[in-house]
Amino acid sequence: MSCTEKKARLAERQEQWQEMVDKALARFPERKEAFATTSGIEMKRVFTPADVEEIDYNDEVGFPGEFPFTRGVQPTMYRARFWTMRQYAGFGSARQTNERYRYLLGQGQTGLSVAFDLPTQIGYDSDHELSDGEVGKVGVAIDSLADMEILFDQIALDKVSTSMTINAPAAVLLAMYIAVAEKQGVSSDKLRGTIQNDVLKEYFARGTYIFPPRPSMKIITDIFSYCKDNLPNWNTISISGYHIREAGSSAVQEVAFTLADGLAYVDAAVKTGLDVDVFAKRLSFFFNVHNNFLEEVAKFRAARRLWAKLMKERFGAKKASSMMMRFHTQTAGCSLTAQQPDNNVVRVTMQALAAVLGGTNSLHTNSRDEALCLPTEDSVRIALRTQQIIAHESGVADTIDPLAGSYMIESMTSEIEAKALEYINKIDGLGGVVKAIEAGYMQQEIGDSAYAYQKSVETAEQVIVGVNRFTIDEPAPKNLLRIKKEMEIEQLESLRTMKAKRDATAVTASLKELRQVAESGDNLLPVIVSAVKTYATLGEVCGVLREVFGEYTEA
């Protein structure tokens, strides 16, 4: 049978089937008038070869490890090595967090991921007035190199890869990491890890900005440049859609706004004279994985393909490594319910499976109790075990991209790619990401999606098990992890002791030099590394930069 004949036969068969559907509908209407994903993409009753006939396998799908990387970035994917199981953790003091890290490594976790408290993320020391009440709450408090030394005590930095969720003050925390490694006798070229360093999304989705966009972009390109020469194995940025999604975006918006940010970083780096084929291989990404299973799988495939094409077309990238999107994924914090929290284990399992079927390179699985507090050790272990069960027991990791070729998945992948590109073009039309942020464009789009979602939950059009259906009366949860009040006092005490012990003259001199370099426009990294080695605090270093660069405030 020829191709045309096959198509005609399919169309004919579909018409006949439609008659059957119409009869069924007359007797039993479907659950909804129309079915759609979070991004408003139609979920058809069935997808057929007709939905994928425009998709050229060789150009659009291809093979794993090959452009456009739809099926994954490595030729053997999980058959060689599973994704990195990396649980984001940090709370209280550096000592407490160090204990949690050593526990997680002992349980088979393969990488570290540091959560810092809010004062650290915003460049304030624990004794700053705005830090009051926040010290050690959402992550570990780091004031100086002294804390960082404790954080990585007995953890060999040449053996472990470390991801740090740090943005505006990323240069300072990276400098401390370099200094700790040096004390362990590990040279910086041996260091493996990631700093989030993605400030753009802070302005419209996460909120831990310090400086205005322009100097922020300058610090970021300083980091790219410094790491290219000194930390060749370090991922210099983790361009993050995670928080965009948490703020309420749809899956398409998550892809679009993340890639738009990515393009802005690449553009800034290229403008400072960096060669795209030298720095782009160290770019990494970070996505959310939410409940709509099939849309999420397609989202990851679409993001990889779109990024590869954009890098090739817009920046003339030549090396495959400059075009391949490597990403970390975290299950959706906003999908966790405070009601019947054990149900969250099931949600997380499903989300993690979608991330794996989408070809993630590393994964964090949330703990069941995170809608209530920071996770307890028991909850974290179940979350890690969830990944280990998917890896070792489910069999899905034994063949690469197993959902490829599904009419639905391929069609959805193309649809998400096309819709995300529309958004990116729109942002270009507004003058780029920074202009779009100033105009409040992304904020508005995300806000609209978040509100629409909330309304759909309140009308129970979107069922959330245990929240708007299948509810029960349940006792208040017990055994939550609490950060003790004394922690803040102890942190202030150790900061005072450290300040009394350090060489004050060296600190003053290093901060003076930092100011000069910041004013001159030279690369900031070398002086920041020198400053943290004198035990100048995070707040002191950021304080100097605040004075030179100014501070951003929300419009």
Place this chain on the structure above:
Amino acid sequence: MDKKIKVLVAKPGLDGHDRGAKVVSRALRDAGMEVIYTGIRQTPEQIVATAVQEDVDSLGLSCLSGAHNKLFPKVVALLKEKGAGDVLVFGGGIIPDEDIPGLKEAGISAIFLPGTPTQVTIDFIRNNITQA
């Protein structure tokens, strides 16, 4: 005609999670209230200054960072100090149940946890404000 209910929605502390604050603001607005949203990273002093200046009927505080035990009571104490103790204060966020009695004792009239329908908050404000 009834005066429009005026509500200030505020984010005390360093927490940047503003999805809830924004969704609640919008829902209150859709319910016919006049809503001012402060934006993130407000000190208790700034929040109270705005509340007094705008002469609001109610004040909603949102915090997901765990700093609520320190920040919420501080806001209420400052309100009283400025002679605005009649403002109806409520809160929301990631707040463990065991903290709620202490917060209520400190003058926060209600705490709304994740999963609370916005209508519950709307009804609460309508039923509990003392309008001049």
